[in-house]
Amino acid sequence: MCEPRRSIAAAIFALLCMGIASASTTVVHDTTLVPYTVVNGTIPRSLTAVPGNPAAGLAIVKNRKLGNCIACHSMPIAKEAFPGNVGPNLKGVGGYLSVAQLRLRIVNAKLINPDTIMPAYYRVAGLTDVAKKFVGKPILTAQQVEDVVAYLSTLK
């Protein structure tokens, strides 16, 4: 008597898991970009085989033609006297957001909040009137995304 009941319970559990999985897991294929899987507001897996480099990430964050993060965010960086306040202060962000959460926020924060002004740094499809020289190019490469994520995760 026990066996069938257990197997039914297992089947229900499996179905539930599939339900949750189909509701919260999305595989994103964006043209030629590295595909990634979004799970519960995170991208658990690195976009690249090479671990992110925090020092390179800091340079990208400060570079106005790459991350330009200071335009909107206050960050604990010396000599950046006039940060913007469009986005939240990122001091300590590595303490309350995991690497996987940070990765989704850099790749495409609009998947979390469609109305956010935060640009999707690793996206090509579905954009409108992109200037010719940027067509087909994400703001950051996959490796640059990993570098920025690695840098942000050091802000604890």
Add this chain to the structure above:
Amino acid sequence: MRLRPSPLVIVATLALGVLFLKPILVTSQTTTPAPLSAYQVGKEKSGFIYLDAPLRAMQNDDFSNPGYLWVQKGQALWSTADGTNGKSCQTCHSAAETSMRGVGARYPAYDPKSGKVIDLEQRINEMRVDMMGAKPYKWESPQLLALTTFVKLQSRGMPVDVTTTGPAHAAWVAGKTFYDTPRGQLGVSCQMCHVQHAGDQLRSDTLSQGQTNGFPTYRLKWQAVGSVQRRFRGCNAKVRAQPLPFGSQQYVDLELYVASRGQGLPIETPSVRR
């Protein structure tokens, strides 16, 4: 008995003097600073409110406002005949101070002749072609900017009063759609910066509501007077979108929508902006 000027004569002389001075005063006056509340209607705030005190003072003093160089050039063009018909603007419209009062506040507006909404620049060019037999001025040319600035100045202090209903409604809707659509590689819409984040800091710049009641405006960054459409192109480029050509209908529709957001704000042309 010596003749002494009677008080009446003195008053009459002064009055005559004022009459002669009036044409100068009309186009070149030091406006009494209006209270800041005059630059806000409901939640709509003119870019003037986001300026610091020295720039407000620069705008309000016609002698230090650099936009006045364009006004003077426009004033000269107003009465200069051009084209095959030997007419100037003044030939038909006489004094701009009277005939153009309030006109700038109503544009962009539906134009029955072309069957679409046109902006003030296009209206001026339409007149040049149809009435004067002259060539249209090029977009963003010194002449078109000067004449537009001069005509719009005649509505200074009057409330923005564009029509968004009737035959203009479709253009207004198209303008709103453009305004709300994320664009460019950064995927940022006009609305995100100028509604959601108006008042926030982008580095050391304060994001304004992007109101257009002061256009054409003297912009310090340009060191020149420029049109609303030049500003649109700059914003589009900033979000890495392809700027549209000057005079494109999408921009004219956007001009109408943005003007309607600031309905009731005072015309400030030529305003001074950063």
